[in-house]
Each structure stands twice: as structure tokens, then as C-alpha cells.
């Protein structure tokens with residue numbers, strides 16, 4: 001089986017600071033590929049480069065064999081990438097439903113329609129409602145996104161990514177700041193997404209990572225220091241000293 | 249409920265010709281000032297599309313107004329008064345201007361966007377001043393007003409009603425656009441541009457289209473303005489004009505569209521009123537506007553709504 005998303009020998013530096021140092025990784029269809037590492041390891045920067053919000057200095061990114069290294073972010077989204085943000089990033093003045101309906105609209109590539117009111121369109125609202133249901137936000141559909149709780153905003157963020165029906169989802173700490181119950185629900189949800197798309201999961205919650213990941217890549221100081229199955233990573237001596245601590 | 253205020257505004261504006269029609273004497277100055285308000289409101293409303301809904305604070309919106317006005321002058325000098333030629337020329341010129349300058353200005357955000365739109369408007373100001381065939385800095389007096397399919401809809405008697413009809417039509421059009429998929433995307437870009445792009449929407453294209461639409465409406469206001477004054481001059485593109493339009497939108501309430509009419513009324517009336525008292529009226533109006541903007545962050549319309 002060939003990789004759906006392939007990162008080849010990526011390099012990026014900010015001045016003297018090397019944040020991505022020859023990173024390669026393959027994301028297989030239907031798999032959750034976790035990227036872990038200590039704070040400042042370069043995980044978010046890697047996600048930015050895969051999504052196109054930062055340009056790498058060198059290296060190639062392929063989606064299903066197609067070189068997308070130079071594509072603008074919105075083009076990558078159209079090609080099948082979706083992302084959630086480490087810093088919660090919803091549209092605060094829109095209702096939860098409108099947030100997701102916009103994602104459906106974006107997916108349909110139909111934002112240059114000037115005359116029909118968007119609010120009542122079943123073609124946007126029905127799929128949006130279905131996604132809200134899936135992430136457990138149905139009851140909040142009419143609420144203004146800015147007034148949702150932090151955990152609910154994280155769910156909404158995920159719903160927006162999902163509504164785009166992506167082939168690969170890039171999730172940067174989707175569990176950050178969620179309470180224990182929300183975390184449990186989100187973990188179940190993320191696990192159930194495997195059949196919908198492949199996932200690159202950046203996450204500090206190690207219980208969640210070992211529960212969800214099919215494969216793990218460990219970054220430290222911009223470099224891949226280990227890669228393998230959760231079982232292999234758990235046993236890896238270098239990873240233990242660099243990151244995991246003795247608990248694992 | 250949503251439409252009570254805008255309907256009240258348009259009914260109030262319709263009262264002037266209605267009263268005149270039933271024989272009430274309406275002083276000419278009232279009609280004149282009210283039609284000035286409506287023409288400015290038209291331009292301010294179009295600015296509200298990009299600034300209030302799209303979050304693009306253009307400090308150069310007088311430029312497309314002036315372009316529309318100069319389209320009238322250029323056609324007039326060529327002996328053409330037909331709206332069927334004048335209006336397409338005005339819209340096309342302003343639309344192309346917005347397309348070219350917008351493509352550059354949209355590479356910047358925030359204060360830089362304000363400065364670069366101002367710079368482009370200044371270019372129009374100086375360019376119109378150098379048009380020797382059209383009076384240069386002194387401006388150009390029209391030989392005749394624009395006619396619509398041979399009808400004098402823009403003559404001194406009828407321009408008020410024509411402007412009112414255009415204003416209402418544009419208001420409805422902008423309401424429809426704001427509620428459409430395009431309008432939703434535009435409002436979303438204001439809230440979080442990066443997020444919208446991450447969804448796969450080309451934010452730049454949406455913003456550029458909004459700039460072009462707004463410029464075309466502003467050009468329409470310019471056509472009316474030139475006809476009302478029977479005169480055009482580089483002052484139409486002066487930075488003070490662009491500033492006034494911004495103040496109208498902010499005073500009326502960003503993103504409300506009909507607030508632009510209220511903002512235009514306040515600014516025009518304040519200028520007329522203060523102008524009668526002191527020639528230093530900008531010194532009085534300036535601080536007042538700063539206070540108004542500070543304390544009515546949602547504008548008059550928004551402040552009343554709370």
C-alpha cells in the first residue's frame with residue numbers, strides 16, 4: 001500500500017533556529033499517524049508546512065503522489081487536506097451550524113453565489129447538522145460559536161474539518177484544554193474517523209496517543225528520533241529519555 | 249423586526265416628494281440636502297460591504313466615486329449624455345480600478361491596507377487634477393445632465409426620486425449579497441481569514457470581488473453626484489472625502505448597511521450646520537466624531553439596538 005500523504009526530507013529554519021531537520025514521514029490511508037515530541041520540537045511548524053501556511057526551505061510534500069509543496073493552503077484544502085488549529089479557531093460571530101455550513105460550502109467550491117440566501121439552504125444545513133450530530137454538538141447548533149465552552153469549540157473545530165470530507169486531517173492538539181469527559185468522547189470520535197480519512201495527530205495526551213495511533217513518529221529539536229508502532233515506541237530507549245519519562 | 253429601521257429610513261426619505269406631491273411646500277434646500285445625504289449614503293453603503301462586512305478598511309473609497317463622476321465628464325465632453333453609455337463606462341472604469349489596485353492592496357492587512365488604499369486614491373486625485381481637457385484642478389462643468397433612455401430622470405426636479413429608487417435598489421441588492429454564500433464567506437473572512445482559507449475558500453478572490461462590487465456602486469454614486477452638482481473636480485477624490493465615508497459607516501454602525509444612511513445624514517447635516525456657524529467646522533466635527541466612534545462602537549444603529 002502506498003502512502004496517502006508523504007513528507008520527504010523536509011527542512012525549515014527560522015534564522016539560526018532549525019525547526020525542521022530532514023523530516024520524512026508517510027501517512028497510510030485509514031491510519032492515525034501520531035506525531036509526538038517535547039514542547040518546541042517543531043510539531044506545529046511541521047503541520048504548518050504540510051498545510052502550506054509556512055513554506056519549507058527544502059523537501060517535498062505529496063498528497064496521493066501529487067506534489068503539493070508549492071500549493072496555496074486553500075488549494076491544498078481543495079485537494080483533500082483539512083486541519084484543526086492548536087489555538088482554537090472558529091468563527092466567533094457565526095452559530096455553530098453556520099461554522100460547519102461554511103465548511104460544507106467550501107467543500108462544494110460554491111462561494112461565488114451572490115443571490116440565494118445561504119441560511120436556509122438544506123444542501124448546506126443538512127450535511128452540517130449531520131456532522132454536528134457526529135461530534136456531539138447537535139444541541140448547540142443554534143448557539144453563537146463565541147459563547148461555546150472551550151471543549152465545545154474544540155468539537156466544533158473538529159466538525160469543521162470533518163465537514164470538508166478530507167482525505168487527510170491534520171489535527172494539532174485536538175484534546176488540548178478538554179475536560180476528562182470531553183476527552184473520552186473525542187478519543188472515541190477520532191478512533192471512529194479512520195474509515196473516513198487518514199489523520200496526522202499532534203497530541204501531548206499520551207494515553208490518547210497510545211490508544212489511537214497506528215503509527216508514531218517522535219520529533220525532538222526538529223528531527224525524527226524514532227518511528228514505529230505504539231508498542232515499539234513505548235520500548236524505545238531514546239524516546240524514553242528524550243520525552244516519555246519512566247512512566248511509560 | 250429586522251427591517252423596521254431600514255423601512256422607517258426609506259419612508260422618511262420618501263416623505264419629501266410625497267409631501268410635495270400633495271401640495272405641501274418643501275423648501276428647495278431641504279430637498280437638496282436630503283439628496284446629498286442619499287448620494288453619500290449610496291457610497292457609504294458600498295463601503296460598508298467591504299469595511300463592515302468584509303473587514304477591509306479602505307481609506308480610498310472616494311476614488312471610485314470620483315471615477316464615476318469623471319466618467320460623466322468624459323462622456324459629456326464627447327457629447328454623450330445617455331445613461332446607457334455613461335453608466336457602463338463609469339462601472340467598468342471603477343471596477344477595473346478596484347481590480348488592479350485591490351490585487352495589490354490585498355497583499356497587506358490592517359494599517360498597511362488603510363495606507364495603500366489612501367495612496368491609490370491620492371493617485372486618482374492627482375491624475376484627475378492633471379486632466380487639462382477636463383479643467384485640471386479647476387474641475388469641469390457639465391454641458392448637460394445625463395439622460396435615461398431619453399428621459400430627464402436626473403434633472404433638478406427628478407434627481408431626488410431617482411436617487412431614492414437607486415438607493416433602495418442598492419440596499420436590497422447588498423442585503424441579498426450579504427445573505428448569500430458569497431456574503432457568508434466574506435463575513436467569515438473578517439472573523440478569521442486563516443480559518444476560512446484552511447477550509448478551502450480563496451479568501452483573496454472573495455475580497456477582490458467585494459472590492460469590485462463596492463467600487464461599482466461607489467461609481468454609481470459618483471454619476472449621481474456629478475449630475476446633482478453639474479460639476480466634477482479632483483476634490484471628489486480628496487482624502488477627506490474618503491475619511492468622511494469611513495466616518496459615515498462607523499457612525500451608522502459597521503455591517504448594518506442601512507446605518508450608512510444615518511451616518512451620511514449626520515455627517516452632511518453636521519457639516520451644513522457647523523459650516524453656517526464657523527468656517528472652522530472640521531475642528532469641531534473632528535473631536536465629536538472621535539468620541540462618537542469611541543462610545544458607539546456598534547454605531548448609532550447598533551447602539552439603539554442594545
Ligand SMILES: Nc1ncnc2c1ncn2[C@@H]1O[C@H](COP(=O)(O)OP(=O)(O)OP(=O)(O)O)[C@@H](O)[C@H]1O
Nearest residue numbers: 014017019037038039040041042043044045046086
Ligand atoms: N514564526 C516563528 N519564528 C521564529 N521561531 C518560531 C516561529 N514559529 C515557531 N518558532 C520556534 O520553532 C520551534 C518549534 O515550534 P513549534 O510551535 O513547531 O513547536 P511544537 O512542537 O508545536 O511545540 P508545542 O508542543 O509547545 O506546541 C520553537 O522553538 C518555536 O519557538
Ligand SMILES: [Mg+2]
Nearest residue numbers: 043044045086
Ligand atoms: Mg505546537
